[in-house]
Amino acid sequence: MKYSLMFLLALVLLVSSCSTEKEKVTLSADSPAYVLAKDLAAVSPALDPDSNKVIVSTDFFDVTTGEVIQVLQRNFGPRTDELKKMDANRLLQIIQGNGARIAEQKLLLTTAENEGYSVSDEMLDSLLKAQYEHVGGEEVFLNYLQKSGMTIDFVKEDIARGYVVEKYMDKVLSDAIQVSDEQLQEKYNELTSADLSATVRHILFMTQGKTDAEKKSIQAKANTVLARAKKGEDFAKLAETYSDDPGSKNKGGLYENFKRGTMVKPFEDAAFNLPIGAVSDLVETQYGYHIIQIVSRQKETRSFDEMKDELKKDLRKGKERETATEHIAKLKEDAHFETKSL
Numbered sequence: 001m002k003y004s005l006m007f008l009l010a011l012v013l014l015v016s017s018c019s020t021e022k023e024k025v026t027l028s029a030d031s032p033a034y035v036l037a038k039d040l041a042a043v044s045p046a047l048d049p050d051s052n053k054v055i056v057s058t059d060f061f062d063v064t065t066g067e068v069i070q071v072l073q074r075n076f077g078p079r080t081d082e083l084k085k086m087d088a089n090r091l092l093q094i095i096q097g098n099g100a101r102i103a104e105q106k107l108l109l110t111t112a113e114n115e116g117y118s119v120s121d122e123m124l125d126s127l128l129k130a131q132y133e134h135v136g137g138e139e140v141f142l143n144y145l146q147k148s149g150m151t152i153d154f155v156k157e158d159i160a161r162g163y164v165v166e167k168y169m170d171k172v173l174s175d176a177i178q179v180s181d182e183q184l185q186e187k188y189n190e191l192t193s194a195d196l197s198a199t200v201r202h203i204l205f206m207t208q209g210k211t212d213a214e215k216k217s218i219q220a221k222a223n224t225v226l227a228r229a230k231k232g233e234d235f236a237k238l239a240e241t242y243s244d245d246p247g248s249k250n251k252g253g254l255y256e257n258f259k260r261g262t263m264v265k266p267f268e269d270a271a272f273n274l275p276i277g278a279v280s281d282l283v284e285t286q287y288g289y290h291i292i293q294i295v296s297r298q299k300e301t302r303s304f305d306e307m308k309d310e311l312k313k314d315l316r317k318g319k320e321r322e323t324a325t326e327h328i329a330k331l332k333e334d335a336h337f338e339t340k341s342l
Contacts, residue, residue: 025067033070044088046342055099058335112168195297198271201253206244207288222289
């Protein structure tokens with residue numbers, strides 16, 4: 001399990017104020033978060049810490065404006081000054097969006113803890129040491145915390161909570177996402193029936209940053225070169241003479257063995273659909289006009305057994321987001337998760 005410093009200190013810390021009791025977090029009048037909330041209330045009165053409005057309500061807890069501002073202040077420190085410069089609508093969108101994310105994380109944590117998930121002291125120490133190593137040592141890590149106004153106990157709590165939620169979701173996804181041998185074979189057949197990569201030569205006539213009149217002149221020039229290519233002139237020499245693509249010009253316009261999804265779509269469509277040896281008509285992309293000669297295409301040559309683990313990983317990954325979204329939606333429904341307007 002890998003955690004990056006920024007992930008822990010800027011994202012997972014959204015669970016930093018989690019509590020399993022039905023309560024509202026309120027801000028102490030002498031806290032930095034209270035001061036920040038008062039400043040933000042000058043932009044939008046709905047954020048006044050003395051009102052401490054509820055953003056999300058559930059059967060287990062409420063998330064308030066004060067709690068969201070506290071989390072943001074702890075995580076981002078002086079950078080939260082940027083919030084004071086925003087207009088009221090944008091500021092409220094950020095507060096409400098973070099409120100919803102905090103509530104979802106708290107709901108996951110509550111569920112995980114209720115199902116017995118926890119982190120041992122040994123595992124917590126191991127995760128913390130991994131953070132030290134990631135940033136160059138314990139001293140560097142602790143200096144960063146000091147500059148950010150955070151304590152090591154605060155970070156330990158967040159790492160523990162993040163670990164518990166992740167282990168819980170790992171189990172949820174593992175139980176829900178089963179990939180059969182039939183699905184693997186179907187995916188393998190699909191991949192091996194289509195071309196995996198293509199090799200082409202192309203000539204680019206750049207139009208980026210050009211006026212309409214200039215583009216029209218460039219298109220006329222491209223059509224002239226296209227006619228010569230269609231008649232069978234040496235395509236590589238034409239590319240060396242006319243192409244505006246510095247990445248392939250000196251190689252006769254050659255791009256070798258690029259996979260699907262590598263090139264912009266109009267270029268890819270021509271590369272994977274035209275017959276081998278064909279010269280395309282002008283293909284327009286955001287870069288300009290292309291003339292493409294199809295040199296060859298290659299199919300997947302690995303066996304099913306060689307690709308099985310990779311196929312399983314890809315299929316599971318494709319289902320994970322959908323499964324996680326559905327699971328969280330069910331938890332929210334059961335907990336009577338309700339967002340409120342400010």
